[in-house]
Amino acid sequence: MAFAVFYGLLLILSWNQVVSRTPDGRTVLAFWHTYGDEETSILKEIITEWEKKPENAGWAIRAIRLPFDGHKPKLRTALTVGLGPDMARVDWSFVAELARKNSTVDLSEFGFDKIKDQYVPGPLQTNFIDGKYQGFPEQTNCLALYYNKTMFRKAGLDPDRPPKTWDEFIEMGKKLTNSDKGIFAFGMDNSVWFSLPFFNTFGAKLISGDGTKCLLNSEEAVKAIQLKADLFLTHKIEAGAWRAGGTTPEQGFQNQLYAMILSGPWNLPKFINSKIDFGIGLIPAGPKGTSSNVGGNNAVIFKSSKYPKACYDFLVYFTSPEVQARWCQKLSQIPVNMKAYDLVKFEDKNLNVFLEQMKTTVGNPVVTSFEMLENVVNPELEAILTGQKTASEAMRDACLKVETKVLTQ
Amino acid sequence: MKNMSPIRIVGFVALLAVLMTISVGIFGQLLKFGTMVVVSFTHQPVVNPKFPPASDLKAFQQIINKFFEAYNSSDPGNTIEHLSSSSTLEKTKEAFASGFVKRYQNDFGLSLSGTVNKEESFVQDSSLGAKIVYRTIFDKEKKGNADFEFVREGEVWKLKTVDFTRLRTTMDKSGKFVQGAAFSISYLIIVVVILKWLKTPVARRYDFLKMLFLYEALVIGVVVVMFPFFWMFSTAFKASGTELIFNEKNPFDIVPNEPTINNFKRVLKMDPEQEAQTDPIEKKNNFSTYFVNSLLVATTAAFFVTLLSAMAAYVFSKKELPYKNALFGFLLATMMIPGLMFMVPQFFMICKMGLCGTKLAMFLPHLASVFGVFMLKQFMDTIPSSLLEAARIDGASEWQVFSVVIIPLAMPIILTLFLLTFLFHWSNFLWQLIVTDFANPLSITLPVGLALFRGQYTSEIGQIMSASCFSIVPIAVLFLIAQKYFIEGMTQGAVKE
Numbered sequence: 001m002a003f004a005v006f007y008g009l010l011l012i013l014s015w016n017q018v019v020s021r022t023p024d025g026r027t028v029l030a031f032w033h034t035y036g037d038e039e040t041s042i043l044k045e046i047i048t049e050w051e052k053k054p055e056n057a058g059w060a061i062r063a064i065r066l067p068f069d070g071h072k073p074k075l076r077t078a079l080t081v082g083l084g085p086d087m088a089r090v091d092w093s094f095v096a097e098l099a100r101k102n103s104t105v106d107l108s109e110f111g112f113d114k115i116k117d118q119y120v121p122g123p124l125q126t127n128f129i130d131g132k133y134q135g136f137p138e139q140t141n142c143l144a145l146y147y148n149k150t151m152f153r154k155a156g157l158d159p160d161r162p163p164k165t166w167d168e169f170i171e172m173g174k175k176l177t178n179s180d181k182g183i184f185a186f187g188m189d190n191s192v193w194f195s196l197p198f199f200n201t202f203g204a205k206l207i208s209g210d211g212t213k214c215l216l217n218s219e220e221a222v223k224a225i226q227l228k229a230d231l232f233l234t235h236k237i238e239a240g241a242w243r244a245g246g247t248t249p250e251q252g253f254q255n256q257l258y259a260m261i262l263s264g265p266w267n268l269p270k271f272i273n274s275k276i277d278f279g280i281g282l283i284p285a286g287p288k289g290t291s292s293n294v295g296g297n298n299a300v301i302f303k304s305s306k307y308p309k310a311c312y313d314f315l316v317y318f319t320s321p322e323v324q325a326r327w328c329q330k331l332s333q334i335p336v337n338m339k340a341y342d343l344v345k346f347e348d349k350n351l352n353v354f355l356e357q358m359k360t361t362v363g364n365p366v367v368t369s370f371e372m373l374e375n376v377v378n379p380e381l382e383a384i385l386t387g388q389k390t391a392s393e394a395m396r397d398a399c400l401k402v403e404t405k406v407l408t409q
Numbered sequence: 410m411k412n413m414s415p416i417r418i419v420g421f422v423a424l425l426a427v428l429m430t431i432s433v434g435i436f437g438q439l440l441k442f443g444t445m446v447v448v449s450f451t452h453q454p455v456v457n458p459k460f461p462p463a464s465d466l467k468a469f470q471q472i473i474n475k476f477f478e479a480y481n482s483s484d485p486g487n488t489i490e491h492l493s494s495s496s497t498l499e500k501t502k503e504a505f506a507s508g509f510v511k512r513y514q515n516d517f518g519l520s521l522s523g524t525v526n527k528e529e530s531f532v533q534d535s536s537l538g539a540k541i542v543y544r545t546i547f548d549k550e551k552k553g554n555a556d557f558e559f560v561r562e563g564e565v566w567k568l569k570t571v572d573f574t575r576l577r578t579t580m581d582k583s584g585k586f587v588q589g590a591a592f593s594i595s596y597l598i599i600v601v602v603i604l605k606w607l608k609t610p611v612a613r614r615y616d617f618l619k620m621l622f623l624y625e626a627l628v629i630g631v632v633v634v635m636f637p638f639f640w641m642f643s644t645a646f647k648a649s650g651t652e653l654i655f656n657e658k659n660p661f662d663i664v665p666n667e668p669t670i671n672n673f674k675r676v677l678k679m680d681p682e683q684e685a686q687t688d689p690i691e692k693k694n695n696f697s698t699y700f701v702n703s704l705l706v707a708t709t710a711a712f713f714v715t716l717l718s719a720m721a722a723y724v725f726s727k728k729e730l731p732y733k734n735a736l737f738g739f740l741l742a743t744m745m746i747p748g749l750m751f752m753v754p755q756f757f758m759i760c761k762m763g764l765c766g767t768k769l770a771m772f773l774p775h776l777a778s779v780f781g782v783f784m785l786k787q788f789m790d791t792i793p794s795s796l797l798e799a800a801r802i803d804g805a806s807e808w809q810v811f812s813v814v815i816i817p818l819a820m821p822i823i824l825t826l827f828l829l830t831f832l833f834h835w836s837n838f839l840w841q842l843i844v845t846d847f848a849n850p851l852s853i854t855l856p857v858g859l860a861l862f863r864g865q866y867t868s869e870i871g872q873i874m875s876a877s878c879f880s881i882v883p884i885a886v887l888f889l890i891a892q893k894y895f896i897e898g899m900t901q902g903a904v905k906e
Contacts, residue, residue: 007712010705032847036864062848067860070842077843081757083765091865141866251653266866273650297865 026051026060029311030085032075034068034297042330050317059310079103079302086305087315089138089297092126093370098300099134100368100409105301106132110312119319122294123336125363130211136315137336140296143197143262144357145281146271151176151183151259162260162281166201166227169260169284173237176259182239186231187249187258190242190381192374196293196364197262198224201286206365206373212407214399216377217392224286226391229384242385253278264295265334265354280350282357291360296336334358368409376401417614421606424621425599431628432598437591441664442643444583449646449668452579580666638881639663645672645875652870672875676862694850696876699858702768704883706841706854707834710772714830715823718781723811725782726789727797737786740779749839756843766846771854772834781826788822789815824891831887835880855880 035043040063047061064085066074072094078084090098098104112133116124123137149159155175163169173185188194192206199206204220207213215221232238239258241249250267252258254274262283271278282290299318301311317323324335325343334354335341346352367373380398383389389397602621609617644652646668656662678695724730725737755774764770792815800814816823838856846852859880862872 003712007708010701010708030848034865064847065861066847067842067857067863068865069860069863070838070857073839074842077753077756080753081760083760254650254654264866266864270650270867273648274654295866 026058027307027310029059029061029087029305029307029314031061031063031311031314032066032071032085032088033063034066034071034089039331040065042327046318046323046327047314050314056310056313059307059314061314079304082304084302084304086307087299087301087311089299090135092123092294092296092298092364095127095135095298095300096129096366096370097368099129099132103300103302103304104134105303105305105308105312106134107136107301107312108133110309115316118321118337118339120336120338120358120361122358122361122363123296123298126294126366127298128363129366135298135300136319138297138299138315138319140294140334140336140358141264141266142292142294142334142354142358142361143194143264143283144292144354145260145283146253146263146267147260147279147281148253148256148258149277149279151256155259159277159279162279163284164282166284166286170231170235170237173231173235173260177237179236183257183259184239184252185237185259187239187241187247187252187261188228188231189249189262190378190385192377192381193293193295193364193370194262195225195228195381197283197291198228198286200291200293200362201283201288202227203286203288207367207402207407211366214402214407216402217395217399220287222392222395225381225384225395227286229391232385233387242382265332265351268332268348268350278350280353282353282360289360290357291362292357294361294364367406369406372406372409373402376405417618420618421614421621424618424625425602427625428602428621429595429599431625431632432595433591435628435632436594437588438639438662438664440587440591441580441584442639444587445580445643445646445664445668448579448583449670453669453671580664580668641874641877645871645878646670647672647871649869649871652874672869672871675869676872676876676879694853696858696879698850699853699855700879702851702853703835703855703880706768706771707831707883709768710775710834711827711830713772713776714778714781715827717776718778718785718826719816719819719823720811721782722785722789723815726786726792727794727815741783744779744783752840752843759844765844766849766852768852770844771837771841775834775837775840778830781830784826785819785822788819792818820894824894828887828891832884835884 031047033040033043043063047063050056051060068091071088071090075084075088075090075094075098084103095104116133119137120140122142123140124133127133127135127137145162147162152159155172157172157175163172169186176185177183199221202220202224204218204224205215206221208215232240239252240246241252241258241261247255247257249258249261250263253261253263254271254276256276283292284290299315301308301315305311319337321335321337321339321343324337324340327333328335328340329344329346332346332348332351334351335344341355344355346355364370365373377398380389380394380401384391384394606614606617640663643663643665647665648667648669648671651665651667676696725733730736751774759765759770759774764773796814796818797810800810805813836856838860841854842857842860845854845857859873859876862869862876
């Protein structure tokens with residue numbers, strides 16, 4: 001009886017008339033995205049502006065928010081069944097899979113080659129799959145060096161001068177480390193993506209341009225990974241934050257245990273809330289200068305869409321300098337459009353370091369499944385740090401696995 | 410019989426000490442938590458502490474200047490152009506200033522008094538001159554930390570900037586009262602226990618000790634079990650960006666010092682900004698909608714799964730039909746195939762039926778539960794057939810046999826199945842994600858809705874935790890209700906053949 005009453009109540013509570021949102025005879029373009037609350041509200045403004053332009057009178061864009069955590073399975077199943085959207089914002093690493101499964105539209109048919117030079121090279125390159133541009137860079141970020149000024153002062157270092165080169169990094173690191181107290185100069189993640197800044201400052205490529213050969217065992221790559229391992233093994237300035245169950249770099253930095261970490265602009269507001277006195281520096285330079293990796297998202301148009309041209313027009317507008325500048329100014333993000341760099345003015349000096357760092361990025365390795373690459377290579381990276389293998393052995397083994405498991409996909 | 414055994418006394422005192430530690434710990438944290446909840450409503454965390462008023466600064470500058478004049482005259486050839494200091498903020502300006510001056514005097518050897526933690530302070534050379542920096546560790550009593558920067562302009566030193574990094578919070582101020590209250594309660598308990606001990610006849614004091622020990626052990630067990638929940642509730646009150654910061658000295662002290670109620674407000678969409686939302690669909694796009702949706706989906710699914718499984722299990726257990734065992738074996742064999750394999754075909758079929766994005770789609774493919782049938786059949790096999798025969802002789806119909814005899818006897822296992830199914834659907838992320846129509850918030854369920862709080866690189870841990878505070882409620886309630894039936898069912902079903 002109680003159950004019946006409870007259930008009846010539930011039914012009443014969940015009884016809602018579904019309000020239809022299809023507007024006034026305009027053609028609806030579905031845009032699946034994974035933005036947060038603030039971003040979604042600005043996206044709506046931009047969509048309304050675009051729809052109001054006279055040439056776009058016939059279109060209506062319906063922005064639909066998905067959780068980032070589930071956007072890949074959701075898109076995979078929806079596309080398999082033919083219920084996918086017209087366009088979507090996806091993780092940068094997902095573009096290669098979608099393109100190779102023949103789901104995305106090659107942008108060159110709409111004249112993308114003419115406008116592609118306006119985009120920042122690093123993020124743009126993540127859309128360049130097998131000789132074709134398959135998506136727009138849409139939101140981007142990269143890693144840079146966060147350092148704790150208070151800890152720098154305490155170690156007698158100038159708090160306004162982060163290390164410029166890896167040698168300097170090691171030298172300063174030794175001053176900052178006090179392992180008896182559990183204080184270390186550096187805390188690092190040990191995944192492929194987080195290791196890319198090391199590879200890139202040594203000019204090492206992971207996968208050859210045509211996507212057929214693994215170059216992890218090249219001389220530069222081994223040197224880069226050797227340096228990374230030495231921070232922990234030889235110089236002992238790294239805390240072992242990569243270990244399972246270790247204090248993560250972020251947490252160590254917030255609790256003032258690690259003086260320096262590599263992290264992205266997404267942590268700026270967080271760390272400000274944590275009330276730490278911190279600064280941002282460029283990634284220390286290697287033989288090929290400073291460089292970083294590329295994160296963020298790209299926007300793709302699906303072949304199942306009936307109106308790819310309209311989607312293309314919207315995405316061009318969305319990534320245009322003015323719109324990008326406004327978007328980034330409001331949200332404190334890094335523009336994907338080079339021309340937008342002159343239009344944004346950030347008061348936060350730290351964010352400007354990220355803008356500078358972004359221009360030094362060279363793009364990420366293109367593989368169908370970046371997750372698979374991580375799964376295959378990460379254990380080898382860890383084997384170096386735990387001393388089970390030397391850098392060259394591990395990279396040789398990693399290459400074998402990559403060529404059989406990742407590049408054949 | 411001896412009236413006092415020394416061992417017994419020692420045991421009692423030891424247990425009292427343990428009791429004291431436990432109760433101070435528990436009541437301290439619980440009272441702090443209670444205070445924190447109140448404070449979270451009344452005081453918002455200080456994001457940007459205010460610059461002190463100009464009059465205060467002037468008074469402060471005069472005190473400092475006196476010292477610097479003395480310092481300059483004692484060492485005329487000094488090259489220091491720039492001084493910065495970071496020091497603890499005391500209650501009054503004068504107290505702070507004199508403490509501050511003392512530290513400088515101490516450092517320059519002008520005076521012998523004053524204390525400074527040498528390890529935390531240092532002098533640094535730079536191209537401009539010397540820079541003196543003090544660092545003060547935050548501790549429980551002195552949370553204030555201010556950075557001062559002085560620049561020399563001609564003959565006088567001018568205060569350039571004051572930067573407060575952390576202030577004494579309302580929680581700190583109430584800390585002493587909370588601690589005092591925790592101690593008083595603990596003393597009260599100790600007194601009560603001692604009185605009881607004195608009242609207990611000497612012969613039964615050994616039993617009393619045993620009981621006391623048992624209760625203390627149980628309380629420790631409860632603390633261990635409840636700690637994660639306590640952690641969750643506490644984290645829900647932490648401001649964004651501070652969730653992972655812990656007390657350096659006592660990592661178990663997890664109640665935030667600067668609590669905020671904003672996480673709950675954001676989750677329930679009670680922010681003023683969000684209330685301005687005019688779109689009727691977006692207005693529905695909030696946690697309470699997800700919650701009701703999930704409750705409906707999970708309850709319906711659990712009810713029908715249990716009903717269908719019970720009926721099927723009854724037939725497999727008590728009825729004769731050709732190839733019964735082979736059929737049952739075949740059903741069991743389907744359990745060997747991982748459920749993920751069906752996902753895409755099931756999704757395809759559901760969409761072909763036109764059910765995509767409806768609540769029905771969330772549980773329809775899971776209604777036939779082989780596991781449920783198996784579990785109930787195994788239990789029903791143990792119900793004696795003679796009971797059914799007796800019912801039939803009394804003139805019961807087939808349905809009556811099922812509903813009057815089988816269901817009440819199998820209630821414990823039926824409730825277990827109900828719980829398991831409820832839990833499965835309450836937290837079934839992947840399938841619900843796939844069939845959800847995100848354009849229509851009325852189809853978003855809790856596990857999927859919770860995922861919306863996670864971004865690509867960052868998670869709003871505080872918001873996830875505050876949402877989780879609500880999401881455990883139905884499960885907790887269900888367990889509490891079911892617990893009663895479990896015990897009832899156990900005793901009622903005890904029949905000997």
